[in-house]
Amino acid sequence: MTFPKPLAGQKALVTGANSGIGKGVAIALGVAGADVVINYETDKDAATEVVDTIRAGGANAIALQADVSSPSEVDAMFARAIEEFGTLDILVANAGLQQDAPFTEMTLEKWSKVLDVNLTGQFLCAQAATREFLRRGVVPSVSRAAGKIICMSSVHQVIPWAGHANYATSKGGIKLLMESMAQELAPKGIRVNAIAPGAVRTPINTSAWSTAEALKSLLTLIPYGRIGEPEDIARAAVWLASDESDYVIGTTLFVDGGMTLYPGFATGG
Template sequence: MTTKNKKLQGQVAIVTGASSGIGAGVAKALAAEGALVVVNYASSVEKAEEVLHEIKQAGGDGFLCKADVGKEADVLDMFRETISHYGTVDILVNNAGLQSDAKFHEMSVEQWNRVIGINLTGQFLCAREAIKEFMRRGVVPGRSASAGKIICMSSVHEVIPWAGHANYAASKGGVMMLMKTIAQEYAPLKIRVNSIGPGAIRTPINYAAWQTPQAYQQLLKLIPAKRIGEAEDVGRAAVWLASDDAEYVNGITLFVDGGMLLYPGFEDNG
């Protein structure tokens, strides 16, 4: 692909939680389409360095930025550093997230607050700063048809209840309404806000679900496509949502789930 055909050429993208899993896949996919990628991480600098190295080896560019998205001061610093380095921000991928699972009656307040603090409050903090920058700069002709793009990483569990994961499911339901509300509020300013809702993706966060042949086969019962998703599947969806190909798409969740939301338990009961 020639430089002039790259969908995100020269645009600046912050990808939170980009040191592994879906975040790493998205960061590499955006970079492959010409974006300058800020690889955010909270703890593992070694893994973040590997992601940035792969981006640069493939001809892309970016830099590392350590920040805990649940801390307002860290988020403010991350946006200041990005704007100082590149002049602006065009794309935010609100990806950082975690699980801390427990039966509901055994779940601690600390487990609840930790998951809500990263998965939901973290998205609020990052989206707020991104929108401030998008409003300051506005649309730049020839760069993008939008003033800015936010992609919130949600989950099929914004729709599907998930016993034993009440904090996680609640956070993703909150992400859905956060995304839709700010999409509605800022659409007149040509700011687009959408979500991606991954299903079962081969990442460290759900390692136990696919680590053995038995676990993998059990998982496939929930997926009509009969394969687990890869980070690259989510990366391609993020590229599309961030590009002008999706310029009239605002306020949706794009599910990348192999059909998990198609109620596969009814496959043989029609």
């Protein structure tokens, strides 16, 4: 049986794609027909494994190292990606990290590092992608849009998170960065949206699900009764990158098993 490839002929770049959600998204984009740039900062071997997986499925892929908070490294990465693939049609700005601490003990270094990667990194990558989308314009045989940007946010763009002020602030910032870009770029044929994952089984949050006790506690926050998998986010990303969502602009798609429904109030609070 031949399955449709909604992203056939398109070129994508996924930041932080050597593990976790980014890895899942990159592989799914490849399955959907896109050639994919695998961005990583560390662990080249893991990035190479993702490249091999995508190539084995019939799409092309390359791994490019860059710190997304560095303007010069982002510029060099996008220049190399465009040199290799000819252009880019899709950006999934996924790279992110946590450096947690109680508010009174959080250092400026931890604050700045998380904001630099999670928020400024998305700004820099989205800016570079937008410049390429505008240079090339719409190619109707490839996509109805000139380009698609998907910002990876979090349920913590709306749920406060004690002990994680820098992370929650970065995700709240992504919300309005995404919406402001969407408002400005939609008239130019560029669609900007976001995905807000809930609890997903990734290396960044192993302590939240790696023991039976921790998982039981976590599931009290998820009405649907299971932890998310990278594939749950990946399927949403493929849809947002495809023409099937062509009229979706400036929207955050929460993929969270109902976490943002405030389950503590299900029995009256």
